[in-house]
Amino acid sequence: MPISLQQRSNAFVQLGKICTLLSENSEWPGFDSGMTREEYNAFQVLIEKQVQYNGWFTSLNVRMALRSWGIAMEGEKIRQWSAPYFDDKNSEERSVKTIAVICAGNIPMVGFHDILSVLISGNRALIKLSSDDSSLIPSLLQLLIKLEPGFENTFRFADGKLTGFDAVIATGSTNTSRYFEYYFRSVPHIIRRGRTGIAILDGTESSEELGKIGHDLFDYFGLGCRNVTKIYVPENYRLDTFFEAIYPFHPIVNHNKYANNYDYNKAVWLLNNVPLLDNGFLLLKEDNAVYSPTGSLFYERYTDENALRTIVEKKKSELQCIIGRKNVPLGQSQYPELWDYADGVDTMSFLTTLHNR
Numbered sequence: 001m002p003i004s005l006q007q008r009s010n011a012f013v014q015l016g017k018i019c020t021l022l023s024e025n026s027e028w029p030g031f032d033s034g035m036t037r038e039e040y041n042a043f044q045v046l047i048e049k050q051v052q053y054n055g056w057f058t059s060l061n062v063r064m065a066l067r068s069w070g071i072a073m074e075g076e077k078i079r080q081w082s083a084p085y086f087d088d089k090n091s092e093e094r095s096v097k098t099i100a101v102i103c104a105g106n107i108p109m110v111g112f113h114d115i116l117s118v119l120i121s122g123n124r125a126l127i128k129l130s131s132d133d134s135s136l137i138p139s140l141l142q143l144l145i146k147l148e149p150g151f152e153n154t155f156r157f158a159d160g161k162l163t164g165f166d167a168v169i170a171t172g173s174t175n176t177s178r179y180f181e182y183y184f185r186s187v188p189h190i191i192r193r194g195r196t197g198i199a200i201l202d203g204t205e206s207s208e209e210l211g212k213i214g215h216d217l218f219d220y221f222g223l224g225c226r227n228v229t230k231i232y233v234p235e236n237y238r239l240d241t242f243f244e245a246i247y248p249f250h251p252i253v254n255h256n257k258y259a260n261n262y263d264y265n266k267a268v269w270l271l272n273n274v275p276l277l278d279n280g281f282l283l284l285k286e287d288n289a290v291y292s293p294t295g296s297l298f299y300e301r302y303t304d305e306n307a308l309r310t311i312v313e314k315k316k317s318e319l320q321c322i323i324g325r326k327n328v329p330l331g332q333s334q335y336p337e338l339w340d341y342a343d344g345v346d347t348m349s350f351l352t353t354l355h356n357r
Helices: 005-023 037-053 059-072 077-082 112-120 136-147 174-183 207-211 213-222 239-254 256-271 305-314 347-354
Strands: 098-102 124-128 155-157 167-171 189-192 196-200 228-234 283-286 296-302 319-323
Touching (some): 005 037, 005 059, 005 077, 005 112, 005 136, 037 059, 037 136, 059 213, 098 112, 112 136, 112 155, 112 167, 112 347, 167 347, 174 189, 196 305, 207 239, 213 228, 213 239, 228 239, 256 283, 296 305
Parallel strands (some): 098 124, 196 228, 196 319, 228 296
16 A cells, blocks of 8 residues: 555655764664664764775765755655645556666765655655665665655665666766766656856855855865855955865865875876965866866856856856855755755656656
């Protein structure tokens, strides 16, 4: 018997509470958490072990991702998000589809939103995990089954070739997206490409406000599609002010993989006599492009906001989000709401149309 939307929603809300607890790295809070002591401690060990399999997945970054999901799935947010698309009326008349979900692995659990969307819509998920993130999502979904046993047969994991699906949601780089477009051309699909974040500063930000941009730059080592890789600043903006504000994030250079990227890019650009600004943990390079390599940040000066708006509009297909006073608040790029869809494609609307096929 299918589980109702109310049951599905309640389970994910409870899972969000568990994500928040796990993000805090505190002692087992008791059975009210929805986990036994053994389950709780096992997940804590899993978090600490992630860096052994993926050097970018430090325990801090994994807990940050769990905190983000705890915030996204709290209270009434899931119900508010799903209600416009799905309800339990005439649910028996709705056809259940199998949706193949191909996950990326650039930051912890980055594919979870697609899986959540598929399951909350009452469909089945065929999940292809990234080898860079192969254990966190399965562990979360096992907790979901414990919270609501009706989820037990609503998802499965694919090791090899994907077969037996009705539609596809795939996330990859710009290069892999071309392959996805060709391979899945005959089925309904959402294919996501590589995107990035930019920040627009107006020069009036306080030191405290400006310091928050460090999270947009350095959370997840800047590897997320919502991380800022380019800033636009007023023509006479003092970049020393920017450097001073983000200095508290300087310990990031102690991470070996980040430091290797920082050192490599610095060496290449210096050999080519490229003008750089360097504060010892971040390279600033004036460049019209929006994608800067790890350990660096592109910047561009502007004189007219209207002209800047035109420039940004032309780059819209490359952007996941825009940070700044008139956009996503500084420091909040890594905490999107459930309705902040990747690449601006409404996943729930896509799933709704499948029921009519």
